[in-house]
Amino acid sequence: MTGRPRTAQELIHWLEAGGGARWVLLASLLSCSLVVSVVVSWRQFHGAASESTLVQADIGRSLAYGRGFSTKVIYPQAEAYLAGRGVRFDAAVAYPDVYQAPLYPLAIAAAIDAARLLPGPIRPDLFGPAPAPPYGFAADYLLLALNVGLFWATVLLGFLLGRALFGVPAGWLSAAAIFVSLPLWQQVVAVNGSALMMALSMAAFLAWWHAEMSGSPRGSAAAFAVLGALCGALFLTEYSAGVLVLVAGGACALERRPGRALRIGLVAAGFAVVALPWVIREVAVTGLPTGLALQNVALKAGDTTAEPSTCRATLSAALPQLDLTKLANKVLTSVQGALRSGIWSDGAMWFAALFATGCLYVFRSPQVNRLRWILAVSVAALALAQAAFNSGESERQALVWMAPLIIVFGAGFFHVLLASNPSLSSWPRLCAAVLVALQAGPLVHDALEPHWLHFQYPPYFPQLLQGMRSQLARADPDSRYGLMADIPAGLAWYGNTRVWAQPATLRDFYAVQVEQPTGELLLTPRTLDRPFFTDLSAKSAASGFLTASMPKFGDWGEVYGGLLTGNFPSQFPLPVSRKVTEDLVVLINGSLIGPR
Numbered sequence: 001m002t003g004r005p006r007t008a009q010e011l012i013h014w015l016e017a018g019g020g021a022r023w024v025l026l027a028s029l030l031s032c033s034l035v036v037s038v039v040v041s042w043r044q045f046h047g048a049a050s051e052s053t054l055v056q057a058d059i060g061r062s063l064a065y066g067r068g069f070s071t072k073v074i075y076p077q078a079e080a081y082l083a084g085r086g087v088r089f090d091a092a093v094a095y096p097d098v099y100q101a102p103l104y105p106l107a108i109a110a111a112i113d114a115a116r117l118l119p120g121p122i123r124p125d126l127f128g129p130a131p132a133p134p135y136g137f138a139a140d141y142l143l144l145a146l147n148v149g150l151f152w153a154t155v156l157l158g159f160l161l162g163r164a165l166f167g168v169p170a171g172w173l174s175a176a177a178i179f180v181s182l183p184l185w186q187q188v189v190a191v192n193g194s195a196l197m198m199a200l201s202m203a204a205f206l207a208w209w210h211a212e213m214s215g216s217p218r219g220s221a222a223a224f225a226v227l228g229a230l231c232g233a234l235f236l237t238e239y240s241a242g243v244l245v246l247v248a249g250g251a252c253a254l255e256r257r258p259g260r261a262l263r264i265g266l267v268a269a270g271f272a273v274v275a276l277p278w279v280i281r282e283v284a285v286t287g288l289p290t291g292l293a294l295q296n297v298a299l300k301a302g303d304t305t306a307e308p309s310t311c312r313a314t315l316s317a318a319l320p321q322l323d324l325t326k327l328a329n330k331v332l333t334s335v336q337g338a339l340r341s342g343i344w345s346d347g348a349m350w351f352a353a354l355f356a357t358g359c360l361y362v363f364r365s366p367q368v369n370r371l372r373w374i375l376a377v378s379v380a381a382l383a384l385a386q387a388a389f390n391s392g393e394s395e396r397q398a399l400v401w402m403a404p405l406i407i408v409f410g411a412g413f414f415h416v417l418l419a420s421n422p423s424l425s426s427w428p429r430l431c432a433a434v435l436v437a438l439q440a441g442p443l444v445h446d447a448l449e450p451h452w453l454h455f456q457y458p459p460y461f462p463q464l465l466q467g468m469r470s471q472l473a474r475a476d477p478d479s480r481y482g483l484m485a486d487i488p489a490g491l492a493w494y495g496n497t498r499v500w501a502q503p504a505t506l507r508d509f510y511a512v513q514v515e516q517p518t519g520e521l522l523l524t525p526r527t528l529d530r531p532f533f534t535d536l537s538a539k540s541a542a543s544g545f546l547t548a549s550m551p552k553f554g555d556w557g558e559v560y561g562g563l564l565t566g567n568f569p570s571q572f573p574l575p576v577s578r579k580v581t582e583d584l585v586v587l588i589n590g591s592l593i594g595p596r
Helices: 008-016 019-044 051-064 076-084 101-114 138-166 168-179 180-189 194-215 220-235 239-254 259-285 291-298 310-312 326-344 350-358 364-387 405-419 428-447 464-474 490-496 506-515 529-541 556-566
Strands: 482-485 497-500 520-524 576-581 584-588
Touching: 019 138, 019 428, 051 101, 051 138, 051 364, 051 490, 076 259, 076 291, 076 310, 076 464, 076 506, 101 138, 101 194, 101 220, 138 168, 138 180, 138 194, 138 291, 138 364, 138 405, 168 405, 168 428, 180 194, 180 405, 180 428, 194 220, 194 239, 194 364, 194 405, 220 239, 220 405, 239 259, 239 364, 239 497, 259 291, 291 326, 291 364, 326 364, 350 405, 405 428, 464 482, 464 490, 464 520, 490 497, 506 520, 506 556, 556 576
Parallel strands: 482 497, 482 520
Antiparallel strands: 520 584, 576 584
16 A cells, blocks of 8 residues: 555554554554653662762753853862962852863753753753652753663664664664663663763764775765764763774774775864864863863772872862872773673673674674774773773763673674574574563563662752751851862752862861851761761770871861760861761851850
């Protein structure tokens, strides 16, 4: 039947055997996928889990409201560094961010702008009062919707790449396997931007495939330029991911066909067009091509002598010195973790084994073989770059956001195995369904055990953080005093207010008071973990006096001890404590509440 159906009988035939059957199947798949996405997101979402994610969200809000790449989070290190370059702290002026790559905040800003353009009856109040638990902050749900949308884009790109490389069945298997992967969903509901990197890396390899399949240098020009631009976008999402442009340039240099220099130039030009404006901005503000994120090479999360949060909380313009021994140890530790478990559990699951085994097989298409080895080199290069150039704080792991690509190639080799087995080749859909079911097992198990709170408690409690802002506004209508916290990004995001990060030492704390007196200081389990308070209590009972000698607390020990005894140092300006829980305390400036 051609054309549109004109009678009921023609419509039924069109739906059952004509082109309508395909649309019905597609609509059913989309409906089921939407239901699964809503169920998994609702059950597993528990807000942003890290300060890094929340500070990027805060920058995105600043962009959406026309304040540029600025932040409400003031780190003592940034204040000292920028002061040395003539940028003094001013409570009335937006403060430039010098730590974060810009693309994920830009995506958040676009999502906020889109939500603000909705008609009045359905426009959400993103930054209004937080609802009662277990429900979360409205803007957090917007971050979730953004990341789920980016994940859907990754699934679609996985289908397109799998179909282009290995045929339609491999495309459907790739899309299904990506969609039901538990580690990938865990990154999505953590709203940390990994979904953006998945989509960008998938798009980069799709462009790479089009470039490989082009028969002439001129025909592939646009594809190579797009590849370079996507490498630049990955760099602007996470700086260490920029190493992919070196892999692309090296692959172009090793390819034995005319136009080698043109291909390299197009990749470099595409990368420069996207990345260079931001590098120029960072050099203008900080004098460094990636801002103070450059110091992450010398830092390692969990190392007390090179802890990133301690470095940012130190009121000093001096950047940490690079220790080659520590750098080598950091890289080796990361590589060991990747080889032992990461490559097998970070999203690809069964398909990682198929991909590794498939490296022993030669596909009929030389372009597919070449792209497979490019992927293998890319995964190794990105994992090494992240181990060396990142501090280890980031939740975004290269093996996770490259896992969808590993799944695509694993799905392609799976169909090769089916075709080579006479028994299994008779049941290709059943075999594919079994493989997808194995991949989906952990996701089903995890979804059946819901984590009901839609915010990351502890240490984040949106109602408390908004209450601190409101309380300070009432006590200090002239806005002379500021807020401080050991989770400054959380307080800035949920409280929609400027926050100082708690300095690493009391000496730095008193120096910050010159810039802006502290009205309230929030201490959370990040600092007040119970085992250390038990140690302080034991020390107090043994000696009758709390000292500042605790290595965990540094010279803040006497202040933390005052939470147990009520006796703070005489010069400490925040002698009034309000205990929310045993390890969630607000210290208040005595001048704001009058005589006790």
